[in-house]
Amino acid sequence: MLVFAASDKGGTGRSVTSANLAYHRALDGDDVCYLDFDFGSPTAAAVFDLPDVLSEAEGRGLHSYLKGKTGEPLRVDVWARTEHPVLRSRPSGSGRLVLLPGDRTGGEFVTDEENLHRCVDLVLRLKREFDLIIVDLSAGRSYAMDLALAATSPRGGLGRLKNRWLVYHRWTRQHVMAAAELVYGKQGIVLAGIAMGHVPDALNGSIRFVRAAVPDLESPLWSQVSPAQYAWMRQCDKELEELAAGRGIGKTRVLSSIPLEPVLQWQERLITDEDVHDRRIANNETWQAMGDLAQRLTDDKFWGQL
Amino acid sequence: MTGLGTTGGPALVCGEVRTCLLPTRDAVDERTAVELLRLRADERVRVSRHPNRHAVSPDVLTGVDCLLPTANGTRVRAVGTVAARAVLVEGRVLQSTAYFRAPAKGPDRRQPWGYYLVRPGTLVPVGRLAEKPVTEGFLTGHRSGELDIGSVAESLLARISRRHRFLDYDTPLTTADTALRWTAAPADDGEAASLRFTKADDGLRIVELRLPRGTAPDVAAGLCEDLALHDWLLSTVNDKLDGLRVGADDGTAALKVLRPLVDHLLHLWMPQARVDRALRTTWAELEEDAGYSRQWHTLAQRVRDQLTLLHLTRRDALATP
Numbered sequence: 001m002l003v004f005a006a007s008d009k010g011g012t013g014r015s016v017t018s019a020n021l022a023y024h025r026a027l028d029g030d031d032v033c034y035l036d037f038d039f040g041s042p043t044a045a046a047v048f049d050l051p052d053v054l055s056e057a058e059g060r061g062l063h064s065y066l067k068g069k070t071g072e073p074l075r076v077d078v079w080a081r082t083e084h085p086v087l088r089s090r091p092s093g094s095g096r097l098v099l100l101p102g103d104r105t106g107g108e109f110v111t112d113e114e115n116l117h118r119c120v121d122l123v124l125r126l127k128r129e130f131d132l133i134i135v136d137l138s139a140g141r142s143y144a145m146d147l148a149l150a151a152t153s154p155r156g157g158l159g160r161l162k163n164r165w166l167v168y169h170r171w172t173r174q175h176v177m178a179a180a181e182l183v184y185g186k187q188g189i190v191l192a193g194i195a196m197g198h199v200p201d202a203l204n205g206s207i208r209f210v211r212a213a214v215p216d217l218e219s220p221l222w223s224q225v226s227p228a229q230y231a232w233m234r235q236c237d238k239e240l241e242e243l244a245a246g247r248g249i250g251k252t253r254v255l256s257s258i259p260l261e262p263v264l265q266w267q268e269r270l271i272t273d274e275d276v277h278d279r280r281i282a283n284n285e286t287w288q289a290m291g292d293l294a295q296r297l298t299d300d301k302f303w304g305q306l
Numbered sequence: 307m308t309g310l311g312t313t314g315g316p317a318l319v320c321g322e323v324r325t326c327l328l329p330t331r332d333a334v335d336e337r338t339a340v341e342l343l344r345l346r347a348d349e350r351v352r353v354s355r356h357p358n359r360h361a362v363s364p365d366v367l368t369g370v371d372c373l374l375p376t377a378n379g380t381r382v383r384a385v386g387t388v389a390a391r392a393v394l395v396e397g398r399v400l401q402s403t404a405y406f407r408a409p410a411k412g413p414d415r416r417q418p419w420g421y422y423l424v425r426p427g428t429l430v431p432v433g434r435l436a437e438k439p440v441t442e443g444f445l446t447g448h449r450s451g452e453l454d455i456g457s458v459a460e461s462l463l464a465r466i467s468r469r470h471r472f473l474d475y476d477t478p479l480t481t482a483d484t485a486l487r488w489t490a491a492p493a494d495d496g497e498a499a500s501l502r503f504t505k506a507d508d509g510l511r512i513v514e515l516r517l518p519r520g521t522a523p524d525v526a527a528g529l530c531e532d533l534a535l536h537d538w539l540l541s542t543v544n545d546k547l548d549g550l551r552v553g554a555d556d557g558t559a560a561l562k563v564l565r566p567l568v569d570h571l572l573h574l575w576m577p578q579a580r581v582d583r584a585l586r587t588t589w590a591e592l593e594e595d596a597g598y599s600r601q602w603h604t605l606a607q608r609v610r611d612q613l614t615l616l617h618l619t620r621r622d623a624l625a626t627p
Contacts, residue, residue, distance in 0.1 A: 029559075031480045059450070070450075071457025092549035096482070123462035124475065127465075128329050131480050157468060161475055215620065 001298060002123060002163040003134045004148050006179035006189070010139045013212035014168040014267045017258055017290070019047040022134050022293035023087075023270050026097040030131040033075075033098040035224075037137050037144040039063050042102035044136060047268050049084035050076060053101050061103035065122065066115045066147075073100050073122065086272045095131065116150055120157035127161060132297075141187050149189065153196040164303065165189065165207040166255065171214040176240060180247035183207060205304045208255035210293065216259045219285065255302055256293035261286040309520035310407075311492025316428070318437055319490040319523045320444050323404025323534040324459045326483040329467060331476045333397035333570065336361070338472050342393050345465070350452075357579050367426055368404075368458050369419075374429070375452040377442035382431055384408065385416055389427030390462045391474060393531055396574055397536070399532050400466065404458035406436050407523045427523065428452075441489045446514050451536040456485055479566040481542045486534040488513040490526040495519070501588040503533070503596070511537055518584050529585050533592070536577050540598060543567055543605050550612075556623070557616040564616075565610055572606050 005018040011139040014154040015038060026032045033141040036044040042061070057074050065073035079090040126133050137144045151158045167189075169179035183189050193203045215222065217233055225233070244250050263271060263282045271290060296302045308315035328334065334342065336353060343351045349364035367387040374382045390404040395412045405427070412430035413421075422430060448454045467473065493499060493516040504512040513533060517526055546567060552560050577599060580591050592598055 071454045072460060077508070080507075093551050094549075120468070121461075123469045124329065125326075125460075125464065125483070127475055128326050128477060129480055129482050157470070160470065 001132055002152070002158065002161050003297065004126070004137055004145075004165045005134060005168065006137045006145060006165060006182065007139050007181040009169075009175060010163050012139070012170050012175065013258065013264065014139070014170040015043045015136050016047050016264060017168060017210060017212055017293070018134055018136050018166070019044055020132045020270055020290045022097060022132070023272075024291055025089060025132050025297070026088075028094055028294065029095050031129065032093040032132045032134065033096075033100060033126055033130045034078075035100045035126075035133065035135045036102040037062060037135050037148075039102055039138055039144060041113065041138075042104060042139050042266060044099055045076075045101050047270060048078050048099055049082045049087065049269070050078070050099065050101075051083060053081070053099070057101040057103055059103065061101050063103040066118050067070065068114060068118065075100055084270065084272075086274045087270065098130070098251065113272070115147060116156065119151050120146055123151065123158055123161070128233060137234065141182065141189075141192075144219040145189070146192070148197070149193045149196050153193070153198050155197055163206060164297065166210050167207060167299075168210045168212050168258070169249075171211050171240060171257075173239075173240065173243065176244050176247065179209060180244075180249050184248055207253075208302070209249050209253050210255055211257040213260045214257045216285065219259065221260065221283075223263070255296050256289055258289045258293070259283065259285045309522050310490060310517055310526065311519040311521075312363060315409070315520075316407030316523065317410035317435060318441065319402055319405060319407045320377070320441075320455070321488055321527055321530060322455045322459050323401055323403045323484060323486040323488070323527075324456070324529050325399065325401045325534045325538040326395065326463065327477055327479070327481045327485070327570075328398055328400045329473050329477055329530070331474055331477045331478060334394075335397060338596050339394045339397050342466055342472050343394060345392070345462075358574070358576050359396050360580065361394045361504065365389040365391050365427065366462065369422075370406075370453060372439050373452045374408075374431075375443035375448040376436060376439040377446060378439045380436045380439050382433075382436055382440055384412075384414075384429040384431045384435075384453070386422040386429040387426055388429065388453075388458050389613070390458055391527075392462055393603055394468055395535060398435055398570055399535060399574060400463065401534060402459045402462040402466070403527050403531055404455045404462070405523065406455070408440070410435050410437070411534045429456055437491070441491065441514070444489055445514060447487075455540075456487070459485075478570055479546070481538075482509050482533075482545065484509040484511060484534065484538045484541060485510040486513060486530060486537065488515060488526075488530045490517050490521070490523075491513040494516060494532060498587040501533075501591060503592060509541075515588065520583070521582070524614045525582050525585070529581050531589065532578060532581050533588075536575065536598060536602075539571060539574055540602055540605075541600075543571060543609070547605060547608065550567050552615075557619060560612060561616060564613055567609050568613065573608065575602050575606070 005014050007014040022032045022034045038041045060070050060074040062073050064070045150156050152163050169175040203249045271282045274285050276287045340351045343363035345366050346364045354360045371385045374384050388404050388406045393401040406429045408429050411434045423450045499517050502514040
C-alpha cells in the first residue's frame, strides 16, 4: 500500500507521526519504507536518529534521483544504522524498515514528465519489496503533492496501486481551517486530483485526517488546571469539533487523534515501548494512539466513501 | 562472435544482474511472458521449456561514452554500447542483465559512432584498458561520472514493470531485490573455471569469475543469471523463515508466511539448468563452500514440515470438542 502524508502547515507533527506509524508497522512484521519527499527540510533522518544520513544524502537523495542526477536514490536500513539505543536491537519477527532520505539542499522543483516517470518507476520497484510505502510530502500545496496526484491518477502509472492519503493538522482553529482548505479548497487536493483524471468518489474515499497534539482534557496532564480554565478549554474543544464538522473534516473523517505528548514537544523522535514502560517518559496513550493509527491504516472499515 | 581471451576477443567481460519477483499475483503463462519480454520488434523472445520454463528477451543496447570505474583512479575512457536483456523464469522471477565486453586496447582516438555500432555490447577503450584496476573498480562500485551499469539493468526492469496490461502489482509476498555484479577474466590454459563470491550489504553480491578462454560473453552472463537466481531464492526463503513465530497463535501468522513460499518459490530451485558444461566447476565450488543446495533442501524441508505440523495441530483442534 502507498500512503501519502500531507499537511497544510509545518509543525503539524506530520513527519514525526508518520515515522512513528512506519515504526509500528515494521514492529508488526510489515516491510516498510519511508520516502522523505519533504524537499528543502527533510526531517525523517533526525526522527529515526540517523545523524550521518543528511550529509550522505547530498547528491544521492530522492531529489537528485527525481532530477535524474543519480540512477538510484540512497537507501538506509534504519534498524542497522540508527543511533537510537532501543531501535538498534531489531526485534525478532519485525519487518524491514528503510528510509529513502531527501536532499537537504534540494528545495522545491517544477514537475515534468521526466520526474513523473522516475517517481513511478521508483514506487513500482519499492512496491515489490515493501508492504507499506509512506511518502512524506512537504507542507502545503507543493510540487511534490502534484507529483503524487499525477502519479496515482488513472493515467499516471500508479493508478492500479492501492493508495491512501493522511492529512495531518493540529487541533486549533487555524489548523482545522487550513487542513479543510488543503483538501476541499479551490486549490485543494480533491479538485486538483479530479483535474488530473482521478475519480472523485475514489479520491475522496482515500483521504482521512489525523489530528496531532490534541490536548486530552481528562488526562493527568491537565488535572491541575483551574475550573475556569477547564471550562474554557472544554468550550474551545466543542467549538473546534463543530468547526471541523462544518468544514467536512468531522469525526467520521478522522482516522486517529494523537494526544499531546510532552516528549514530542521537546524532541522529534520515535516513541518506543521502552519510553513508555521502562523509562516512563512518554504516555501510554500516545503509544496506543500511534498503534491504533497503524492498525487503522490498512483496516478497510475506516476507509471508503462515507 | 569471439570468445573471452582469444585474439581479437574481449580481455574482460563485466555485468550486473538484478533479480526480483515479477509484480503479479500469480506466475504468468508462456504467452504473457513472451509479450512482456518483447523489447524489440525485429527479434524474437527465446523460450525454452526444459528443464524449466525460461524466456529470454532480445538484447537491447545503450550507447555509452564515459569513464570506467577504476580502483586506483586511472582514467579509462570507453565508448560503445552496453547490452541488456531480461529473463523470466517459470513466469515468476524476473531478471535483467546489463553487460559489456572490453578488448585489451582500442584506437588511441575516439572514433565516429559507426565504428562502435558494428560492435554491439562492446565498450572499446580509448587507448589501453587497465584490466586489473578496472576489474577492481567495477566490482567496488562506480563514482559519480563513471559508468553505472546497475542503472542500465534497473531501467530495463523498470521498463518491463511499467507494462500495466500484463501486471497487477499485487505480489503474494514482498521480497528484496538483489544485484549481482560480476566480472569475467580468462583463466590460464588448463585451469578450470572458478569464482569468488562475496555477499555485501543491501542485496549486493560480487562475483569475480575466471573462465576458460573462448567463453562467449553471453554464456558468462547466463552463468551469472543462474547464480543470481539461486542466490535470490535462497536469500528470500531464508529471510522469510528468519524469526518465524511458529508457536505464536493458532498458526495463522506462520501460514501467511509459509504458504506463498510453497505456492511461488519452492519449485524454482534448479541450479545449472542452462549452464555450459565447461563452467560447472564454478557451481561445484559454491556447493562445496557455501552449500547452497544443501541449505536450500533443508529450508524447503523445514517449510514442508512446518506445514504438516500446522495441519496436524489444526486437525486436532477441530477434533477436540
